[in-house]
Amino acid sequence: MTATNYTERVQRVARSLDQHGHELLFVTPGADLRYLTGYDALPLERLTCLAVKADGNVWMIVPELERPAAVAHDVESQGITLLSWSETQNPYEVLISATGKSSRALVANLMWAEKAFHLRDALGSEVQLANKVLSDIREIKTPQEIQALHEAGAAIDAVHARMGEWLRPGRTERDVGRDIADAILKAGHVTVDFVIVASGPNGASPHHEVSDRVIQAHEPVVVDIGGTMPSGYCSDSTRMYACGDVDAEYKAMYEVLQEAQAAAVNFARPGVTCESVDGIARDILTQAGLGEYFIHRTGHGIGMETHEEPYIVSGNTDHLIEGHAFSIEPGFYIPGKYGARIEDIVTCTNDGVQSANNTTHDLVIL
Ligand code: ZN
Ligand code: ZN
Numbered sequence: 001m002t003a004t005n006y007t008e009r010v011q012r013v014a015r016s017l018d019q020h021g022h023e024l025l026f027v028t029p030g031a032d033l034r035y036l037t038g039y040d041a042l043p044l045e046r047l048t049c050l051a052v053k054a055d056g057n058v059w060m061i062v063p064e065l066e067r068p069a070a071v072a073h074d075v076e077s078q079g080i081t082l083l084s085w086s087e088t089q090n091p092y093e094v095l096i097s098a099t100g101k102s103s104r105a106l107v108a109n110l111m112w113a114e115k116a117f118h119l120r121d122a123l124g125s126e127v128q129l130a131n132k133v134l135s136d137i138r139e140i141k142t143p144q145e146i147q148a149l150h151e152a153g154a155a156i157d158a159v160h161a162r163m164g165e166w167l168r169p170g171r172t173e174r175d176v177g178r179d180i181a182d183a184i185l186k187a188g189h190v191t192v193d194f195v196i197v198a199s200g201p202n203g204a205s206p207h208h209e210v211s212d213r214v215i216q217a218h219e220p221v222v223v224d225i226g227g228t229m230p231s232g233y234c235s236d237s238t239r240m241y242a243c244g245d246v247d248a249e250y251k252a253m254y255e256v257l258q259e260a261q262a263a264a265v266n267f268a269r270p271g272v273t274c275e276s277v278d279g280i281a282r283d284i285l286t287q288a289g290l291g292e293y294f295i296h297r298t299g300h301g302i303g304m305e306t307h308e309e310p311y312i313v314s315g316n317t318d319h320l321i322e323g324h325a326f327s328i329e330p331g332f333y334i335p336g337k338y339g340a341r342i343e344d345i346v347t348c349t350n351d352g353v354q355s356a357n358n359t360t361h362d363l364v365i366l
Helices: 003-019 031-037 064-072 091-099 113-123 132-138 143-160 173-186 200-204 248-267 274-287
Strands: 024-027 049-053 058-063 081-085 105-107 127-129 191-199 220-228 237-242 299-301 308-312 325-328 331-334 338-341 344-348 353-355
Touching: 003 024, 003 031, 003 049, 003 132, 024 031, 024 132, 031 049, 031 132, 049 091, 058 064, 058 091, 064 081, 081 091, 091 113, 105 113, 113 127, 132 308, 143 173, 143 220, 143 237, 143 325, 143 344, 173 191, 173 220, 191 200, 200 220, 200 331, 200 338, 220 338, 237 338, 248 274, 248 325, 248 331, 248 338, 248 344, 274 308, 308 325
Parallel strands: 024 105, 058 081, 105 127
Antiparallel strands: 024 049, 049 058, 191 220, 220 237, 299 308, 299 325, 325 344, 331 338, 344 353
C-alpha cells in the first residue's frame, strides 16, 4: 500500500460523507484507522483520532509522545494534517478547534463510548454512528486485498493439514489448542486471533474455545481457527475431525451439512442477496430435520477484521458484489451430544465465488 492508495481511500470516505449529507467523521485506532491510513496505533486511553471532512480536509491528532510513531508511519505524506496534544491539554478541544464545530458529525462504530461522548461535548452537538459509511467501502475488496485473503486462507489451510500431529485421544483441548496456536504463527500469521477445539459435547457450543476436557476416541471435534497475516488480513476456517470412526447417525447428519455448505458456495454469486445464500444452506438442513440445530447465521464478511460486513443472514437483503469476501459456515449443534461446522472463506468473482480454503470438507478421521 502506498501513500496514494491510502489518500484515495480517505477521499472516497470524504465523498461518501458529502453524498450522504454528513460533514465530519472521527475514527480512533483499530481496523478502520489501519484501513484508511495504515497507522496501527494501539487503542489506548489517550486520544488518537483521524478526522475526515466532507470537503476533503483530513487531520489526525496524536498524543505528543506518540508523534514520532505517527511520523514514522508517514501519515503526513498522505495529505493528513498531523496535530499533537500535550498531557495537560484537552485533546478533543484541540482537534475540534482545527476541524471546526459541526452538527453533522459521525463517529466510527467501534470507537470507545467515552471518546464519542467527549467528542460530542467538544463539538457542542450530538454525534451519529457512522454505521455503513466505512463498511460500504471496506467490504468491497480490491484484487490486492483478495490476494491477501487467499494468502491468509492458504496459511490456515497449512495448519489444518497438520492436525494429525496434535489431535489425539487423551490430550486436552487446551494442549491441542496450544500446538495449533504455535502452528498458526509458524504458518505466517503475526497474531493468533482465536483457537476453538470443541470435542464431543463441547462442539454443541459454537463459540467454545478450549477447555481442560480430555479428547476421547470416536467423538467429533470442531476445530475453528484463525489469525492475522502481516498484510493485516485475517484467516478463519473450520474443519471437523475425529480420532477413530464416529457413529452412523452423526455421519448421516454430517453428509447433510456437507451438502448444505457446498450448495451455498455454489449458489453465491454477484446479484444474489446475502440472505438467499443463508436460505440455501438453511433449507437443506431444515429438510433433514436439522434446522432447529443450526442456531447461527451462515456467514460473516472478513478482511482486516474477522467479522465485518457483509453478514450472510436472514434479513440482509443487500446483494453480493464482486469483491465481497465472507465465510460460508453452516453447522448443527445438538446440546449434550456434539456439533459440526464446515467453514470456508470465499471471495466473490464476477460470476461466482472462489474459496480461500481448500482442505478437505470430509470429516477427517485421525
Ligand atoms: Zn467465521
Ligand atoms: Zn470460524
